Amino acid sequence: MSAAAVLHPRAFGIKEARGRLAGWRDAGRRRRAEARAWYQAGTMEELAALTARWLRGQMLWTPNGHAGGPDPETLPLVDVLADLNLAGILTETSQPGEKAAFHGRPWRQRAYVTAFVADPGLARGLAAQAISAGLVVRAYRPGRRVDENGERDAVDVTTWEGHGVMTGMGDRISPRAIRRTFPGCDRQAVREVIRAWQVTLIDPEWGRDTLLWPLLTRFLNSRPPHST
Template identity: 55%
Template sequence: MTGVLKRYRQEAACQLHDARTWYAARSFDDLAALTADWLKGDLVRHPNGHHTGPDPETLPLLGALAAANRGGFLTDGSQPGELETFLGRPWRQRAFVSGFVADHLLALALTEQAAAAGLLVRAHPPRIRHKDAEPGSVDVTTCGDRVNTDCGDHLPPREIWRIFLCCHPHAVRAVIDTWQITLIDPQWGRNTLLWPLLNRL
């Protein structure tokens, strides 16, 4: 019992340390740097409900995602391409990454390079109202005939507050005032197009 209690206390202390570290962030760049640290294992907790590190499917992508965050693309969602079978039904995933870019020139360069490479691009400029944003939804995960996941739509401010729950308001407001960008590989199952592009950021 003593060992279980000790482990619990260590985990609680780690969670508290990480929560304080995230709250200490005051800028967009701070949040991007902490996201890179979380992806590389230096932090266990992420404000968006991830308290045990990245999902297992994200492990092969950690280098590319960390590079993107250190390069100014604050990521909030991603998945690898995949072609599998689940409960006897075909499971398909398109590789995608979504997030935020504060630097206007970087946003333009990133979207132009991605489009030129053949990726689907969904980009919503800063300060656009949610009701005025162009629909951007693209199916990225299907199981048989059912769509499990889509992405690319504009996120209203309340969703960004939810993603960075318990972070300092200064930092969250900085994220709200950025480009929202989603890059999607149109080919199901492929992982050789999107991730090399991110590594070049």
């Protein structure tokens, strides 16, 4: 400790408090700026571009309350998820495959991703390649309550021994739920999301993380560059 701090014991505390206050103000300004960007996005494509920025750590906030960037388990998937968004595939949720222990009990995850796709050809192409690779696919046309194969139930993607199924994915996302995902955002942009195809891809093998993500990368690489 410096002699000045010994002579003036409150000096360090005041300086620290001022630093914290400045940090809070900077964080508040950044959040307001990011909120404006989300609220001013007028198309689904613009929402997807902002999602890509958030995934890559260039934004810290999303309208539905996710703050501070993606969850740690998502970090290895950031590049492929961001590339999907920049290709016009607005990702909604995802998780890696995993087998682990949680509080001493086995925890299992299936790799999956759920996304909105405005281009019907892009949605069908993605679903077809995923089916060929052996993935479980749920693809809902706009406004349909059953997928292309007549399925409508969620698929178990997370289980915890002793507690059963923790998460199921692949059922249709309602317009109300979509609006809750983008509260305050431009109505036209949200309507475009509601009118898009909903596509969920799930690896049927528990814990595997080497099928879904490479397939998505190959799919993106096989397509012409996405123009904006």
